Amino acid sequence: MSSFPTRPEVVRASLPSRVAGRMSRMGWVDVVVAAAVLVLLYATLRVGQGTTVRFATGQNVHVDTDPGQLPYDAARSLLRMFVALAASTVFTFVYAYAAARSRRLERILIPALDILQSVPVLGFLTVAVTGFIALFPGSMLGLECASIFAIFTSQAWNMTFGFYHSLTSLPRELDELSRSFRFTRWMRFWKVELPAGAIGLVWNGMMSFGGGWFFLVASEAISVNNRDYALPGVGSYAGAAIADGDLGKIGWAIVTMAVMVIGVNFLFWRPLTAWVEKFKNEQSEASEVQRSYVLDFLRRSHWPELAGRLLRPVGRGLARAGRILGTDDRPLFTDRRRQHTGDIAFAVVAGGMILWGLIDLFGYLRDRTGLGVFAEPLLLGLATLARVVVVVVGATLVWVPIGVRIGFSPKLTRIAQPLVQILASFPANFLFPLAVWFFLRTGLSLDVGGVLLMALGAQWYILFNTIAGAMSIPTDLREAMDDLGIAGWQRWRRLILPGIFPSYVTGGITASGGAWNASIVSEIVPFGATTLTATGLGAYISHATAHGDFPRLIAGVAVMSLYVVGLNRLFWRRLYRLAETRYAA
Template sequence: MQLTMKKGHFILAIILFLISVISAFYFFDYIDFPELVSLPYYAASSLLRMSAAYLFALCFALSYGYVAATNTRARKVMLPVLDILQSVPILGFFPAAVLFFIGIIPGRPGVEVAAVFLIFTSMAWNMAFGVYESLTTIPKELIEAADSFVVRGWQRLESLTLPACVPKLVYNSIVSWSAGWFFLVASEIISAGSGTYKLPGLGSFLIDTTYSGKIALMLIGLSVLIIIILLLELFIWRPMQSWADKYNYEYAGEKRPGEFILKTKAIKQVFRFIFDVFSNITVSLYILFHGHKIIKSALKFSGLLILFLGLAYIMYDFVISIVKLLLNLPTDAYSIPLAIVYSFLRLSAAYIICTLWTVPAAVYIVKNKKASSYLMPLMEVAASIPAIALFPAMVVIFIKYGSLDIAAVILILLGMQWYLLFNLIAGVRSIPKDIDNAATSFGVKGKLYWKKVLLPAMFPSFITGSITAWGGGWNTLIVAEYITYKGQEYHLFGIGYLLDKATFESPNSSMVLLSVLSMSLTIVFLNKLIWQPAYRKALVKYKFD
């Protein structure tokens, strides 16, 4: 088993450098050893929570995305709901986490389940959009070929549906893990009303050391987090990306070069085994449910019953809450419309900057394999760094000597850009080789190549990435508009600040509900006005057929 110098050694060099930094902090007495004893336990705890949340998110994404892509009537409801869910800040899920998990399951197990649920909310929506896009952009020729060979039922699921999801799902999984790390802090310290629940982990370690001003300890915790991310990149994501290339649409008969970090067939065989097992389980369940009408009818009836009861309970609770709110509106409620306008302007500024650099960057990364092997791990690390780790720099550079608005836009940009970048990279990589070959044969280069090939090919992924990027941006408002460092509070007026204030500063569940509800209505309006028409255009005009 040998490492390639260009890829594996570069990542290993970063890991060794970070270990050297940690050792230097300890050697020069910046920290005491007892403060580091629990770090491996914290790292393992956070990694287990992330893994559990990812498994649930993967199952949710495949089932939700499949139904939304194949059922036209359900799609009209499911896509707006998904857009709202992925845009609701993680603080908006705190009451649900406390009520349904901590309230039902006593003690630490309930808090653990609540934390996994909160991490799930930062992972699942992006992956579901990826599955939906994958299934709605399957080339027409493949669908017609499957129909002509009467490939239906379980065989169609195994040979067309699941493989079509793999490339996009791999890239969106990387983004979802990055988002999970980004919001790990909020997931391991859960506040609702007067209650606060804290779990041991890297997220809670980072927030404790940052708020207390222990910068050396915070940097060590951050270094441990980066080491974990790089190890995942080395042994999981890079091999998965190379394996996923097998399922890209290629008509020219050319085989993509492998991009494995390790020159061994073992890792590829592991991923093939995992996919085969998952595929066989899915197909077996499909055969079982569709082969027995009684089971199928019972599951359908029980599913509808559970859905009806759940919706009835939610509507009852929602109506009661709204009536209470209307009878006694909080004082801050009247400032919500203006707060949304301010936040929207910051989001728009961040999105423009995000678009300007991610589009050319995605093309450069895909077209330049050498640069990609260095840049991809660095970007995955950057995407995973929790915003709280940047608070000291933000306070020193922008707040004390600059503008808090600039700091807020930068933090929002960090919460948006990676969704768009990784989706665009997947979009460029999905360009069939024969399209590129045809462009080369006809001498299509420069601006014409961008106009006729790159931009049309990227457009569906650009829309998906934009939807998830705005969702990430709404989420990031809770850390961009309200910063606490060394006991000092810095805030900007906006919906994120109002939500933070109602959650932490002066707990007010009515204000939390109003803030989330107002944000959701804004998102529905944007979805109807911009994203749904843009997505329809992407499917009709910019699909490879």
């Protein structure tokens, strides 16, 4: 007679058997998703082969402006953009988390971030091109890395500022919940902190991606030290067409850019913005939610769930590594004497390194040109500062009400998102022919007209962050305001302004830095044989970069950093503290 166990036993299937069980239930949707991924990988490998060809630094640069070359150029540009976006996301997580969770590091990292976002793309390119070419001699990979690094510098700072702010203004109930459940730092980050900042992170990522498009010409067609470098891409194609004054080819570049932006929005950003809706902190479900056909299709597939199961051991391994390294066991509070001693030691070491660097820098400038080299950029900076103020104030008055309206309406968001993405991603360089024609016909000076070109690269930060802030306002609070009959200015004062204020501050500080950066391409407008130049710091830096005048380039970048950091310290940082203390959820 057979015997039976006295108590039930649960037999858990192994991971390979569970994976095999999932795969056996896959249908035609899974086949389509798998085929799309394989095609994407194949296209990436094919396009990536062109990044490792031989390259001689002294060879003449020729950009093929045949319209039939545009599909390949578009693929190369897209590959650079997404590699830079991946690097910016990793940088954001590491840098923002370190600044938000370490009081000592915050005192160094956040002012450093102010300086980094104030350094123009051309300032990074001057060093990056020389360094990466030396790192990969005789290979196109050096120029590729320099271009990707330039795009990275136009994306990372905005994303980092936004995520840092979401970490410092974490809702109190979520913070208390994670502490009461004794979450490890790894669990707290993935279960609490990242979801709380997901909406702002995605919208800031979208805006930063647009910023990368804006500087695509500068990052693919590089002029440094009287030497021209170019990479296959839509940016270099447009730059060559603008230099030739060929309106037809410029039109093809514009059409290609529009197709790229719409395609990336439909296949990538729209699914992400619809997916992060689930992280909205609210008590009741919204009557309308964002939809994405791509996301709906992916949800019908088993691949995302299967990928999550396969990656789960990786997360457990990283959490275990954190416990081994002791990062999950650090006390929340340390002894005040130890804390004070550590602060002094940290300040001495960091201050000593900064002081040594400044002494060496001033010595270099004194030997080359003298310290009087700072006088001209300081005066020119005042003209650019006036344009920056006009751009930020004008963008605030125009785009904050529009951004709130878009963020409150999922239907309007579906319509406006691709349109705004196209406008935000449109490089100012593509408008140079129209700008030159308009300024010459109307007699408008570039000193005034440059404000419009600067706005193309800066105003969208305010719009995108306002949309993200409006979308983060819980639906139940809006419905409560409707039930109480609160509308007009009272609704703005009690609900909308407090709800969007933290996001607006992030948008304002990055718009300010973006306007300074955009001055590089907005204060010198070339088209064919005609070049218009405005009085300002951006034109000064652009001229120094093109002629390889490193002392004046260093002076210009240093002065621009001084203006940006000073503006942030005196104005934006005070608003940041107000957002953290008064308007944190």
